[in-house]
Amino acid sequence: MNHKLDLQSTDITSLNIEKIATLFPNCVTETADGKKIDFDLLKQELSNEIVEGNKERYRLEWPGKREAIVTANIPTTNTLRPVREDSVDFDTTENIYIEGDNLEVLKLLQESYLNKIKMIYIDPPYNTGKDFVYKDNFTKDGEEELFESGQKDEYNQRLVANPVTNGRYHSDWLSMMYPRLKLARNLLTEDGVIFISIDDNEVHNLRKICDEIFGEGNFIANIVWQKKYGPANDAQGMSATHEHILLYAKNALEWSPILLKRDEKQLSAYKNPDNDPRGVWRASDLSVRTFSENCYFSITGPDGQVHWPPESTSWRVSETKFKELLNDKRITFGVAGTARPMQKKFLTEVKDGITPQTWWHREFAADTKIARYEMKDLIPENIFDTPKPSLLIKRCIEISAKDGIILDFFSGSATTAHAVMQFNAEEASAGLAQVGKRKYIMVQVPELTSEKSQANKVGYKNICEIGKERIRRAANKIKEEKIEKAKKDGLFSDFKDEQDYGFRVYRLDSSNMHDVYYKPQDYNQGTLDLFADNVKEGRTAEDLLTQVMLDWGLPLSLPIERKTVSSKEVYAVAGDSLYCCFDDGIDEDFAKEIAKEKPLRIVFIDKGFKDDTAKENVKQLLKQLSGGTEMRVI
Structure with missing residues (x-):
């Protein structure tokens, strides 16, 4: 082991490269000078636009790779809607x-x-060549994309055939897989x-x-x-079996496999022919394929036969260690004492699994x-x-x-x-x-x-x-x-x-909220009236609840309870973690009642308040009566 001092300050650059590698492993590449950051790719990771770059480097390239990276980074406005009947x-x-x-x-x-x-x-x-792949082209108009890729509106499919004759056969497949794996890693x-x-x-x-x-x-x-x-037999070339x-x-240093349980065949290899009090054992080869002079010596068996390691090998233990094993009755020469020396491996002393x-x-x-x-x-x-x-x-x-x-x-x-x-x-x-x-x-x-x-x-x-x-x-x-x-x-x-x-x-669907396509100067009273209710027609309280849970980063599996507070329907997620009320007529009386529950978070819809004054009063009452409650309005 090298115990010499480096006699230099910490290499901050190397430490920073390792930090970036943790967040963006794909942005670390090989150069003539060793491990470096690919700044073009790093810029791409931090941008929603395609960043051009042409430096040579060791990495896999294909037409559309930058678009694939952008595809992973572009946020979505879609949401999920619960389907109780299924x-x-x-x-x-x-x-x-x-x-x-x-x-x-x-x-x-x-x-x-x-x-x-x-x-x-x-x-x-x-x-x-017979499979379908996803076509993730975010630059085109939605309807155009639906038409070109043969999608069905009701299912929002993005599947297109990818025959071998396609000029981007491998590239299209890679562009499909790359963003999905990037998101999965997170x-x-x-x-x-x-x-x-x-x-x-x-x-x-x-x-x-x-x-x-x-x-x-x-x-x-x-x-x-x-x-x-x-x-x-009908396969061309070799038959793939x-x-x-x-x-x-995610982090190889944090993961190790769970050992597999031994099956009956593996357990049957352990026996106890000499009634050893330590229990069943199996014989393990005492030689190894590498040569070590310290582990090359002769062993004399009970019958007087002299045993040497096979050619170009040695024993796996030194002569001193062998004598210790022999004295501890951990060496066997077979039932008759005429076999090559083997080491006993007791079931009680080996790993719990394979x-x-x-x-x-x-x-x-x-x-x-x-x-x-x-x-x-x-x-x-x-x-x-x-x-x-x-x-x-x-x-x-x-x-x-x-x-x-x-x-x-x-x-x-x-x-x-x-x-x-x-x-x-x-x-x-x-x-x-x-x-x-x-x-x-x-x-x-x-x-x-x-x-x-x-x-x-x-x-x-x-x-x-x-x-x-x-x-x-x-x-x-x-x-x-x-x-x-x-x-x-x-x-x-x-x-x-x-x-x-x-x-x-x-089920994946568009946002529950209306999309606003107008610039401020384009608004008039008529267009404003369209958005008096910012929730799309046909969307339910459970639809809104699901979108709120996703936006707030709560798992979809959390328990959901329906309550009635001041004659209003309230959804309570994971106890007091999140309360949602999407009913109309929210006022000060409701705020006083809900404050007694002291939820960590509470969400209302904008049109649900009795009026603008009630909206502000509810906010202030919650601050006063339940200071730990965070209120949001959609």
Whole structure:
């Protein structure tokens, strides 16, 4: 270790570069002089306009990259609206299902879920030439964009085909992925991770953009998943029987994998043929493939046979250490005493589990065939072609999330939600975890099903309808299995299922507030009258409540209670964290009553006050009677 003093002051520049790297890892690049800040990219990160730059540097470039960065930075005026009729246990559940373009949704979640997501799993389009990608062109008029990209107004889709013949085949895919991953990184906890399924078409490019966004040092692994057994004989070239799952951490120094439980086969390797009082053990090779002169010596066995390390190797311990192990009866020469020396590894002394590996075979994480059977078991009609097996995602959860929120913003058939519920149920049944420790957020654009598809024929008009129905049926199946197990175990009379099987549905929509397109000089009494009520027609109090929660950075899963105060309807979020009242006729009497509740925050609509005098008086009364209450008006 070097103990010399540097004899120089702190390198402030290097410290500042590291600070910037924490906030904007993609802005740190390599130059001839070492690690430097890419000021062009940093300017781009701090600007809503495209910043030009042409310096040579080591990084991945493609046509549209700067637009992709701007796309992530441009704020959205959209909001989410609750859909009670599609939800299950809306008032009590902490799970969320969101219908809408995931780019817009990720922007809306930035305040409420900043640094709060424990794990992300996504299965994005693989860019096989047959996939659809999102077209995020913010520079064009909304209607023009809808027309050009073939979107449907009622679903606000942004999906366009991306054939191999497209001149921007890779570029369009990268421009779709980059802003979404940038926004996703912000949501992860410091010890959070993201798993991204991908095949060979774009794994090389995905690795590069993830290195930029998450930082090269936060790459954890490229997991190879055996997605099927046996070759596809109609494949051109080699038959692909694997996919990749890239694993990145928000901060690799803060994350370590949860060890996997040993299965019966692994436990069977531990035996106790010599009745050692320390319990079962397995024999471990005493040699290593590297050579160390200090660890190269002969060992004489009980039968007099002399043992040396294999050629070009040595023992893993010194001669002194070996004698200590021998005296402690930690060396075995086999039952007959004639075998090569091995070290005893006692089960009670090894780690509580197995370190995860990067090769996930079918037996460990299921395959696509099992995934299809699993889907058909829930919904017998063949309505979804490419689901992932829930066991695959359960493995991701198993090594990364004992609790917390799990996000999937390419939700598809909602396999991730299924996996979360199933894993929670299994652990609760085994007494290994509190019920409902993990929660999920699913995000899926309501992509229309083809009119010729089986899904469409049996009534599923878009992918979201499939995902929501799968969650409902999976929840019912898990409930039934738990009841059957309780009956079998003779515990049915005491059985109490406290697991959260519900989900709140929200749908992406335009703002609840009217857009003002006029310049001040263009106003007249007629136009002012249009905005006497700044809330759009048809928007409900719950719509407004959701937008307020998002604007104030409150999680959508918080408990919501309806109260009546002075004959006005009041929404109380998370106890006294937030009160909202969107009724008319708000006056001093109401302020005096609500002040007794002492909410931390309270929100009204501008037109809700009895008059301008009442608005000011309510504000002053709240200051006087409930000094800790922050009042806002929309």
